[in-house]
Amino acid sequence: MRRLVAVLIGGMFLDGYILGIIGPVTSDMTADLGLSPLWVGLIAAGPLFGIFIGSPLGGWATDKWGRKPLFLIDMGLFVIASSLQFFAGALQFFADSAVQLFLVRLLMGVAIGGEYSIGWPLMSEFAPARLRGRLLGVTLIAWYAGFMVAFLVGHLLVDSTDLSWRVILGSSTLIAVVLFLARLGLPESPRWLIDKGRRKEALTVARRYMDSSEEISDVVHEGDHTPLPQGSVKTLFSRQYWRATLFTSGFWFCAVAPYFAIATFADSVLEQYGLSGGLAGGVGLSAVALIAVVITVLLIDKAGRRVLTVPPQWLCTALLAIIGLWAGAPPLLVLVLFLLFSFFNAIYTTLTGIYPTEVFPTEIRGIGTGFAAAVSRIGAGLGTFLLPWTMTNLGAGPTMLIAAGVAAVGAGLSQWLAPETKGKSLTETAAGYSH
DSSP, rough: OOHHHHHHHHHHHHHHHHHHHHHHHHHHHHHHHHHHHHHHHHHHHHHHHHHHHHHHHHHHHHHHHHHHHHHHHHHHHHHHHHHHHHHHHHHHHHHOOOHHHHHHHHHHHHHHHHHHIIIHHHHHSOOOOOTHHHHHHHHHHHHHHHHHHHHHHHHHHHHHHHHHHHHHTHHHHHHHHHHHHHHOOOOOOOOHHTTTOOOHHHHHHHHHOOOOOHHHHHGGGGGOOOOOOOTOHHHHHHHTHHHHHHHHHEEEHHHHHHHHHHHHHHHHHHHHHOOOOOOHHHHHHHHHHHHHHHHHHHHHHHHHGGGGGGHHHHHHHHHHHHHHTTTTTTHHHHHHHHHHHHHHHHHHHHHTTTTHHHHOHHHHHHHHHHHHHHHHHHHHHHHHOOOOOOOTOOOHHHHHHHHHHHHHHHHHHHHOOOOTTTTTOOEEEEEEEEH
16 A cells, blocks of 8 residues: 555656646746747646546546556556656757647646546555545645645746756656656556456455455455446446536536636736735645645544535635635735635545545446546636636636636535545445435
């Protein structure tokens, strides 16, 4: 488990780093290439659109051919992605058009897209029920840490060195190389083996890696139900699982869309409210979010899922509405409200990495997680893409009210559909949500 957690932490750190590194270099990049707000948004959102492609494909493949081979293939993709990022770094050295830069960052996103739909299901299928939320949540700590470190490193390099923005964007290559060296083979998921009829192999893996007879017994009973079509997108919208699909996809979409937009362009957003922003503001938003994720990880297997999902969303809705409506608010108060939004948003965003692996059964756990991740990246991509335009053409107030509306939709959806899965086995969580 330590090894599996470490591998997933590395992938999530890289994801956050790639998405966060664009913010500090936006001004230099815009001036150098003469970018319009439209192209700034597209380039920032490029990895998100890439993840949109990679996550459902990875989920479909891991349900069909297994967690272990796809995790190995994903490692191979990381090697290729590392090389591409190296060459992308080289391309970025010579990039003289917005199109080239957008395509480079799109490919980076495709390379990491499978991480959600392969790694999280694999983790959930090994993790004991009493620790499953905590172990999955730890990977979200890595994502926020990666985003924050990218913002910090990017600002320090921009302010203290003469390095080109192209070099700073290409720095993620170093992380990818380290990940390739660390991501060595792991055992196949015993739950997937059971569903494939490979009972003997499944029991061998379960007895070796699982720490209780209850967990092993739950794996054995995995095969008791009528098998579903492996990796079937159609099953996601069946009578049994449409609620799980709607909840995980909609909840994730509404959780990340406002945060990505505000955090990616923290400098310009805070500047609109009379704040200097810069390093302190951007790192502050990520640091507060990171603290919230740590607190959530410590509480989730004790307090439960719903209490950390529903109330924080309503709070974020209110905070964004206050920022949007109170045009003359003191700048310091606005900063406090943004920090509070970042804190409570991170609490329920942690659940986006937990719920999908719990509410879908093994046969569609990969494609279910991948589909939800893809929908979430539409939200993150749209938020990142549209924020520069809305801030310029509509103003800060209406932009924050739109964000509040998105948060309200997510809160209402969670109030209706979010289940309580604390302490339940994966067999119980998937069966309970399908009825």
